[in-house]
Amino acid sequence: MPLTFLSxxxxxxxxxxxxxxxxxxxxxxxxxxxxxxxxxxGAAVALLLAAYVLISAVIIxxxxxxxxxxxxxxxxxxxxxxxxxxxxxxIWVSSRGVRRVGMFxxxxxxxxxxxxxxxxxxxxxxxxxxxxxxxxxxEVERRRGGPLRTLLTDHNADFLTRPDAFxxxxxxxxxxxxxxx
Numbered sequence: 035m036p037l038t039f040l041s042x043x044x045x046x047x048x049x050x051x052x053x054x055x056x057x058x059x060x061x062x063x064x065x066x067x068x069x070x071x072x073x074x075x076g077a078a079v080a081l082l083l084a085a086y087v088l089i090s091a092v093i094i095x096x097x098x099x100x101x102x103x104x105x106x107x108x109x110x111x112x113x114x115x116x117x118x119x120x121x122x123x124x125i126w127v128s129s130r131g132v133r134r135v136g137m138f139x140x141x142x143x144x145x146x147x148x149x150x151x152x153x154x155x156x157x158x159x160x161x162x163x164x165x166x167x168x169x170x171x172x173e174v175e176r177r178r179g180g181p182l183r184t185l186l187t188d189h190n191a192d193f194l195t196r197p198d199a200f201x202x203x204x205x206x207x208x209x210x211x212x213x214x215x
């Protein structure tokens with residue numbers, strides 16, 4: 035049985051037939067791209083460590099004090115929450131606006147507050163670290179207030195090894211902005 039959905043030719047056909055706004059329900063918040071391998075790997079490692087900590091909490095509960103087991107279980111739950119939040123970090127769009135979800139904060143900007151969404155060449159941070167490299171970034175200009183922090187870069191955890199995915203995500207963000215601005 036051929037698995038056409040795994041072939042590169044199917045991806046090219048799907049990209050050619052998709053409209054810039056392929057979703058029927060425009061009011062739901064959605065990410066216009068898939069989480070990248072670096073983000074998924076980081077979350078997987080955090081979940082793996084949380085699993086080990088949960089196992090140690092069970093061992094401590096059986097052999098030690100309940101207070102130590104509870105503290106260890108809380109640490110494991112914090113690891114699970116961290117991994118889930120890491121997977122949610124990114125840009126989300128709907129007909130209401132664009133939302134930048136960070137690890138600790140979420141910033142929503144209504145489309146009527148946006149004057150332009152564009153891709154620019156500039157120094158960007160590599161995987162969010164202090165090291166900067168030359169790359170592309172998607173920026174949002176607001177009607178009032180200071181500039182919004184860079185939305186996407188081609189060197190972040192979602193797009194480091196996927197330049198085509200960055201281009202598609204930037205195009206989709208610009209299409210959403212043109213549609214609802």
